[in-house]
Amino acid sequence: MNVKVEELSFSIHEKKLIEAISLELRDGEFVGLIGPNGSGKSTLLKNMYRVLKPEQGEIFLNGQDLFRLTQKETARQIAVVSQESNPAFDFTVMDIVMMGRAPHKRMLETDSARDYEIASLALRRVGMGHAAASSFSTLSGGEKQRVLIARALAQEAEFLILDEPTNHLDIRYQLQMMELVKTLKLTSFAALHDLNIAACYCDRIYMLEKGRIIASGSPDEVLRPKLLERVYGVKTQIFRHPTTGKPSIVYLPETVASV
Numbered sequence: 001m002n003v004k005v006e007e008l009s010f011s012i013h014e015k016k017l018i019e020a021i022s023l024e025l026r027d028g029e030f031v032g033l034i035g036p037n038g039s040g041k042s043t044l045l046k047n048m049y050r051v052l053k054p055e056q057g058e059i060f061l062n063g064q065d066l067f068r069l070t071q072k073e074t075a076r077q078i079a080v081v082s083q084e085s086n087p088a089f090d091f092t093v094m095d096i097v098m099m100g101r102a103p104h105k106r107m108l109e110t111d112s113a114r115d116y117e118i119a120s121l122a123l124r125r126v127g128m129g130h131a132a133a134s135s136f137s138t139l140s141g142g143e144k145q146r147v148l149i150a151r152a153l154a155q156e157a158e159f160l161i162l163d164e165p166t167n168h169l170d171i172r173y174q175l176q177m178m179e180l181v182k183t184l185k186l187t188s189f190a191a192l193h194d195l196n197i198a199a200c201y202c203d204r205i206y207m208l209e210k211g212r213i214i215a216s217g218s219p220d221e222v223l224r225p226k227l228l229e230r231v232y233g234v235k236t237q238i239f240r241h242p243t244t245g246k247p248s249i250v251y252l253p254e255t256v257a258s259v
């Protein structure tokens with residue numbers, strides 16, 4: 001799916017949290033959204049998946065105006081995986097994944113054998129097929145995130161939004177999560193804090209500062225020491241990693257940087 005955002009702005013109490021954001025995600029691309037705490041990443045994503053209503057701007061999914069779709073139609077096109085969430089009730093893993101089928105159903109329509117088939121397949125795709133009957137709340141953080149990806153797959157949306165999906169995950173699960181999303185070949189837009197992970201997995205990156213996009217392009221183009229110092233206030237050295245061929249960022253402690 002091709003996604004186009006044009007001049008999107010959102011304010012709360014007269015404070016502009018994002019301002020005139022324009023960006024484009026091409027079919028099947030994995031695009032990263034980076035920026036310091038409070039720069040507006042979640043706000044931008046929430047405007048894109050319609051939890052917040054922009055005061056200005058347009059969004060097109062394959063040329064179709066997002067704001068003309070019903071919420072249910074939107075949920076058939078956009079799936080969201082945010083930071084680890086804990087539902088209040090003790091759902092099974094299968095219950096959680098079946099929630100992804102809701103946008104495809106009419107009111108009071110019961111779950112069909114096909115819904116279960118789609119949900120089971122989604123669980124197997126994320127390597128959690130064995131856990132269908134387990135209680136979601138007993139899973140590890142990484143397993144939960146996999147199940148939430150399976151829910152997104154069961155939703156059969158072509159556009160996946162990830163809001164800091166690897167927070168709280170250890171490095172193995174962070175990498176697994178990124179690998180998994182890459183293999184799905186959906187159009188994906190992910191807010192990420194770890195710049196080395198962004199460098200490794202993203203086809204392109206948008207960088208936010210104070211609610212505005214201040215850089216965009218390939219990881220090579222965006223991840224530059226001068227820009228990182230200006231935006232994050234941290235000195236870095238950036239090398240091309242001999243094995244991955246990607247930029248590899250080393251953060252310099254104050255004591256070293258000032259020498």
Ligand SMILES: Nc1ncnc2c1ncn2[C@@H]1O[C@H](COP(=O)(O)OP(=O)(O)OP(=O)(O)O)[C@@H](O)[C@H]1O
Binds near residue numbers: 035039041043044
């Ligand atoms: N409901 C709200 N009311 C007032 N201010 C808000 C609200 N939601 C967000 N903000 C402010 O908007 C700014 C952007 O927040 P946002 O959560 O989008 O940033 P972020 O880049 O996702 O940050 P982080 O990396 O810390 O998750 C912050 O200054 C935040 O305090």
